[in-house]
Amino acid sequence: MHFSVKTRLLRTLAFCPMFIASAAMAESVALTFEVTSKSEGQVDFVVVAENISLAPLHDVTLQTSDGFNATLEYGDINPGQKISRPTSLYWQPDQEPPSVSWLVEYVDEQGNLQTETH
Incomplete structure (x- = not known):
């Protein structure tokens, strides 16, 4: 099952109090x-x-798919392991914050490249 947070994630982050957390699975x-x-x-x-599967994920990479050019490298993530990466997104101050979606790529246990959209 794929879950998408493209529905105004950046807008939510931009207008929320600091240190708020949002999640997608x-x-x-x-x-x-x-x-x-x-x-x-x-x-x-x-x-x-966070790797929520039962198998290790290799070469995990996140990329924005909306022209922000943010790429985050996570490397290998074991089951249950969490890895953090800081990032920033910018937009024109006089405009409303845009929506952002994330493309997750990783290599599974069988060596196949997998993608998930968040």
């Missing part, structure tokens, strides 16, 4: 977003990736 990777700071036209946050 898919088949193998759960993402948690924790705001660390924000200002007009910018939000800084930590993206926590």
Whole structure:
């Protein structure tokens, strides 16, 4: 089952109090977003990736698919393990924060490249 958080995630992060967390789950990777700071036209946050499968995931990478060019490298993640990566997203201060979706790529136990959309 795929779960998408494209529905205004960045808008939620941009307008929420600091240190709020938001989460999204898919088949193998759960993402948690924790705001660390924000200002007009910018939000800084930590993206926590958790392996919720029963097998190790290799070469885990997150990319934004909406033109923000944010790529986060997580490497290998064992079952139940969480790894954090900080990132920032920017937009024009006089505009509403855009929606963002994340593409998760990893290599499974059989050596197959898998993708999940969050």
